[in-house]
Amino acid sequence: MRKSKGQSATLNTFGPGAQAAFHAVLGLFALLCIVPFVFVIIISFTSEDSIRQIGYSFTPLSWSTQAYTYVFQLGGALWRSYFNSFLITFVGTSLSVIICILYSYPLYRRDFRYRGFFNFLSFFTMIFGGGLVPTFVVCKTLLGLSDNYAALIVPMLFSPFNVIVMRTFFQTTVPRELIEASTIDGAGEYRTLIQVVLPVVKPGIATIALLNALAFWNEWFLSLLYLTKNMDVMPLQYLLMRMQRNADFLAKNAGMLGADAAKAARNLPSQSLKMALVVFIVVPIACAYPFFQRYVVAGLTIGSVKG
């Protein structure tokens, strides 16, 4: 279709005033998203003296790279936990995406006899959880999930929410005709899934992969529960969270602990160090976003049957 100048100005567009207003609103929103992160970076480069005197500020009294020097001095422990975070996220995301696809695909196929049952089985766990202690007992005593990588990955492998998202995605983007056509062409179940269906649902896969990657990357509670003696498998998030929780605890119990709390508070890491660790945590996942984003946006607009 040939577009004339006159058409493009009237079709699906707004006048310049409205344009400007939308840009202003969206720009403001984008700014609101980015400002906290910029603030964190500024604080991580702020000197302790400045924080002590005027608190957090966009324009600190003096700058310092002390927090980063300290982070690099943490050495082995830091890089180890950084590596753990990557490993857990990579393995966890890959496995959970595979599991999610393999579970939701049959739920989409109408010719699968036990659809209702398996649908219910997964949906049920969204409403009724086992509770903290029973889950802990099952994971630790029954499955032996403690002090190992598995403890930080296995409990999060299956997400009913993602299954529902994925099933719905199958239903809306993969027409039944596609399955029938590949069956007629002689493809078996595995070939149908891997070569015919999966390429169509790439955007869906990217979406749940992103959700899973975020969940694994930000996870610290599992470490708190299941890591007791072997701290070598600890992810970076838990390292940071532990500092934060220590500080919170001492703040809350200062009255009870008295001089002990004051002594312990001396050993707490500085504010700028915490922010430096936040930077370490946020940067990789922020870098991963654009790659996923392409598919996520694509998922909103495409379908498999054209025309």
Place this chain on the structure above:
Amino acid sequence: MKKLFALILAVAMILTVANFALAEDLPVITIMFHGSNVTDDTAVLEAVNAYIADKVGAKLEVVWGTWGDFDEKATNALTSGDSSIDMVFTCSWSSDEYNTYAKKGYFVKLDDLIAEYGADLVAAIPESLMQAATIEGAEGMGIYAVNGFKDTATQNTWDVNVTLLEELGYTLDDFKAMSFYDFGDLFAKAKEVKGDSFYPFLVEPMVLERMVTGSIIVAGDSGATNLLSLYLNQEDVSAEGPYGNVLLNKFATEEYRKFVEQMHIYYEAGYIDPSLAVAETSNDTRTNAQKSGEYLIGTQSYALGYEHQASEERGIHVEFVPCTAPYVDTTASQGAMMAISTASEHPVESFKFLALLNSDPYLMTLMNYGVEGIHYTLNADGLVEFTDERANYSPWTNGMGNVTILPDTAAEGAGFREAFKAYYAEAKAIPSLGFVFNNEEVTNEMAALGTVAAQYALALDAGALDPETALPEFLAALDDAGMQTYLDAANAQLAAYMAAK
């Protein structure tokens, strides 16, 4: 594929058999501590295990709980019946609260074990601490945890920056003669000299409230914000207070009103940092100002000898001026204990270990200070001097047990432990020592009251709210949330306790 599978199975079987062969070694007992800062315990555990192999007949493993994660870890281990944790820290203020958990049957009753293996332990720990640990648990009256011998009395003090005080032309004696209500001139002078952005009064608002009104924490009361007050007899803490053994609504007394009115005056005059009135920033602000010595008068719950450490850390001359005599209450006398989990498969070995830890100076020093030559060295006077390695091995000293059998450190000076023991041996017990409010029947009220109190109490205590308008509002909100029910339940229990005592 089948071959591979068979191979894996075969390997798994061999590993299992090998595992059983290893298991003939000593049983492993695991202890979970609170508040540790430990990243490398290899050298210590090696030495400990070599030492206890014959004496205890077990191998020790340690879970170094930190301040932030202990509560979750301990409650999970205990409530899930995790047999891999044998001994666990407990006290009157942690989530695995001693009295509650003993009543629910999570802790082993130790009386028989003490009778059989505990002679050294009984000799090492004062009778009063054994009594403080004797409570009504799941298996009747008895001792359910080994009570740590530490600073067992509470004493609230003024934390005085003497360097600045003298700069302003006052002496420490001048200060000692003042009461909370006449600090005004002193603060005004400090403000004049140090500039407008200086806040002379660096308080822990809730602690200050207890100091000024002469009230204490009631064990079992709502945790984050206390709701109940028990007033001390300021002259003689072992005698009944001005209201007798009656618990009061902390915020409804005349003393409290007078206190918050004065605080509001100080706050309005700019003597108190506004961020002290906000829960999220209060502690950070205080710690930072303390570190840099940027304050004149603060509050501190005291432990003997802390002034030396504080002076050194802050680079100023710090003195702690007592507000009351040290008193022994339930909270302090159950401040750090070690219990044996009922899920433990080795309660006897665990108890033997705890008894040894609390009575054997070598083992306690090893566990607490680390290995001589690695984590510390002894100087010419035989005092402990820590090395840099100590940073990788810093358990919470007071959380481990009997700290009176530790050697003196160079920072504390020779004779410190003896003085420490004598100081706390003299502390008197309050009349209602041992009373713990069992809040089970009023948990709903407590939750509602806690929310209301979180909204007002800190800001009022710090002087940020005008009591003229805020206090009546606060009291009305507390009444609506069921304060009277809560109070009645607590007082009925206290009366019953005192009658039985």
